[in-house]
Amino acid sequence: MVDPSVRGLAAAVFALMALVGLSALAVPPAAAQELQPLTIVTDDGEHHFQVELAATEEDRSRGLMYRRSMPADHGMLFDFERIRPVSMWMRNTYIPLDMLFIDADGTIVRIAQDTEPLSERSIRSGQPVLSVLELNGGTARRLGIAAGDRVEHPLFAR
Template sequence: MFFKRFSLLIFIISSGLALSLSSCKKDKKIIKQTEVAFKKEGEFIIFKSIDSTQIKLDIEIADTDFDIQTGLMYRNSMDKNRGMLFVFEDERERFFYMKNTKIPLDLIYINEKKNIVSFQKNAKPFDESSLPSTFPAKYVLEINAGLVDTWGISVGDSISYTTN
């Protein structure tokens, strides 16, 4: 008698589990993320202190809470001559991370005097580890990973930017 009840209980549990798994497969919806398009909101120049050359970029500007929190999340790519400039109201140590960010980035931390104070190079997509500035920063520029080294950008280089 015990064996029959136990077998029936196992059958009911197995059937319920199989039903729930098959219904999960049927109800699974594929949500397609719309690509976020680049919107040029300004121009950015890095003045290299070593050889006086200039590096020019088109930038998007993140200066609202929403834009700062979203940043470059959900983007599939970014052209080499583009970046996102985060503009904060105050100068202090900054902490970034790569949650929902699909492209590897270099982060350039800039103080209120518009001098580069530190970097975080080759930040990995989707990595939620903290990427702090070494010194207080008022601005943060995100560019494609590897460009800090390719362009020879250094701590002490200065920047300027204009908005549209």
């Protein structure tokens, strides 16, 4: 038979572990990060989004990993701090994404549409870029966003 004081302590520890575990599951990675407005200007008009900025190596490495969903008007903007060739992947990323590769003046130079969730295949920029914008898969096609369109965000006003 287990001593009642030990049983009570074990129950308290288990309850605390369950509470911590559940709260960790309820908060997606980078949930505390402030959203910033971003606009994509196309021939058909403007499309407005709220984005998280991935400006540190840690943020860029984590990206949208482990997320199971993202609101339709949200995204993540990766700031690579300098113009360079970029390679992305979908490791531990559960939702399909459109990756918009953007040069220093905010011009979209390439779009990788509907990238494959959980894939470790490299998705290359094709030329040096300053940034990548990740949106829900199919967004570029649905809104008619194409290479040559312009992204408006303070990152491109340097």
